[in-house]
Amino acid sequence: MKDPYSVLGVSRDATEDEIKKAYRELARKYHPDNYAGTNLAEVAEEKMKEINEAYDFVQKERQGQTSGSSYGGSGSTYSSYSSSGTTSFAEIREMIRNGRYVEAELKIDATPAGDRGAEWNYLKGCLLVQRGYYYDALKYIEVACYLDPNNAEYREAKNRMNVRSSSYGSPYRMNRGQGDTDMCGLCTKLLCADMFCECCGGDLIPCC
Amino acid sequence: MFGYVRPYVPSLQVQEYEIYRAVYCGLCRTMGEVTGQASRLTLSYDFCFLAALRMAFLDSREVAYEQHRCPVHFTRSRFMAETNPALVYTAAAAACLTDGKRLDDLQDETGTARLKPYALTPLCRSMQHHVQKHYPTEALAEKIRNRLAELSDLEKAGCTSAEETAQVFGLLMQDVFTEGLTDSTKRAIAGEFGLRTGRFIYICDAMDDLCDDIRNHRFNPLAGLWGDLALNEEGKPSEMLKSAFRTAAIVDLEGLGRAVELLPDGILTRILKNIVYQGMPYTLTRILAGKNGNPGKRRLYEISPGAIGEITDAEKQ
Numbered sequence: 196m197k198d199p200y201s202v203l204g205v206s207r208d209a210t211e212d213e214i215k216k217a218y219r220e221l222a223r224k225y226h227p228d229n230y231a232g233t234n235l236a237e238v239a240e241e242k243m244k245e246i247n248e249a250y251d252f253v254q255k256e257r258q259g260q261t262s263g264s265s266y267g268g269s270g271s272t273y274s275s276y277s278s279s280g281t282t283s284f285a286e287i288r289e290m291i292r293n294g295r296y297v298e299a300e301l302k303i304d305a306t307p308a309g310d311r312g313a314e315w316n317y318l319k320g321c322l323l324v325q326r327g328y329y330y331d332a333l334k335y336i337e338v339a340c341y342l343d344p345n346n347a348e349y350r351e352a353k354n355r356m357n358v359r360s361s362s363y364g365s366p367y368r369m370n371r372g373q374g375d376t377d378m379c380g381l382c383t384k385l386l387c388a389d390m391f392c393e394c395c396g397g398d399l400i401p402c403c
Numbered sequence: 404m405f406g407y408v409r410p411y412v413p414s415l416q417v418q419e420y421e422i423y424r425a426v427y428c429g430l431c432r433t434m435g436e437v438t439g440q441a442s443r444l445t446l447s448y449d450f451c452f453l454a455a456l457r458m459a460f461l462d463s464r465e466v467a468y469e470q471h472r473c474p475v476h477f478t479r480s481r482f483m484a485e486t487n488p489a490l491v492y493t494a495a496a497a498a499c500l501t502d503g504k505r506l507d508d509l510q511d512e513t514g515t516a517r518l519k520p521y522a523l524t525p526l527c528r529s530m531q532h533h534v535q536k537h538y539p540t541e542a543l544a545e546k547i548r549n550r551l552a553e554l555s556d557l558e559k560a561g562c563t564s565a566e567e568t569a570q571v572f573g574l575l576m577q578d579v580f581t582e583g584l585t586d587s588t589k590r591a592i593a594g595e596f597g598l599r600t601g602r603f604i605y606i607c608d609a610m611d612d613l614c615d616d617i618r619n620h621r622f623n624p625l626a627g628l629w630g631d632l633a634l635n636e637e638g639k640p641s642e643m644l645k646s647a648f649r650t651a652a653i654v655d656l657e658g659l660g661r662a663v664e665l666l667p668d669g670i671l672t673r674i675l676k677n678i679v680y681q682g683m684p685y686t687l688t689r690i691l692a693g694k695n696g697n698p699g700k701r702r703l704y705e706i707s708p709g710a711i712g713e714i715t716d717a718e719k720q
Binding site for chain 2: 328360
């Protein structure tokens, strides 16, 4: 997801009129009618949607009602792009929770090396799991557990992965060879047979 | 190529074992016919896996088994799969892969290690020469070369993601497994088999060579990913790495498990299930125990009490 101001091509301190003008310009350019019947119709439609959303967002933000917007209700996300410095992992968690993985990944990769502690490793691992990159993901989760062995959350994530893999292969041939193979059953049967033989006057096991 | 993909023999039924051997011997014989007698030396269990999979796709009328004599085991005749399209294709693919590996080694290796690809050159030439009469391999050879080049680029760039390199090798095997299949269902199943098997082989090889590669400063995807945490104080792979490696490899095996369930019923499918559900986990156990994952051709298995149980017991903790 992009910064709505950059989508519209205006600066953050642009006036209301400038924004309106930029929006009209773009809307005319990407209007679906211009692309009707071409292979690019879908791409254009996407672009148009993006522009509309950005415009709505900016309008709402300016009227001070960002909470209900389609951008997950976190208007602060955008301002944080420009403010470099300390990393807020809570913000990245929020992004992951809302399914904004690409954004979260960009942010996590931009984290300076000095801030890459246990939590950074854990979140990086979560994002890689999301992408299906298990060989890499498991490394980061393991390292998170290593750096912070007492954290229940990291341990839980590691265990979840391990449990998932533990049942592998177990259904294979589970229903075979489960007949009466144990020795107790065998002895019981022999004794029964001996008893029946004795009833009939014979003897299968001479000693009893 | 590496021999990581093999059945766990103690839990095969006797007839399944016979059929597996028949496929192995049949493939060897077919390689003699298709790519020349000398090429039989390059046979491995991984190719046998490909042959078994492709044979599972064939119509049952195309698959036959017969007693034959073989020059290596001349004392008594053996039960072998008769030459069929699946075996011919596998022999051709084996020739391409061996040649691809040779070209790759020729580029990457230095010093005495370069002798091996040089020594293989005449054999590969003769294999390529023979195979053209039976199966056109240009398209496949081209695909393999491209993937290996891609892999080599990643390695040269010092890629620190084990996932990316493993994926490229997986895609290479996907090309090999799906080549020549027209039916879309078969293609999808074989593709999944190839991808997962390739990734598994690649990562197992990386794990197997980890210590050597680090000692000799050679590229290793796991060493790149883990950095200083790869080895413990004793110079053995660290517990963290082992645990992560095992869990991630099982994820690939799960993919194979899903694919194997979609195969048509039959004895070959039962063999493939054994390989996927027990043989490959057993390879993992061996590698993690620090033994070479490839126990050699003669020892197809070792009877160790609870060899498979070991895995599950350890996991319950």
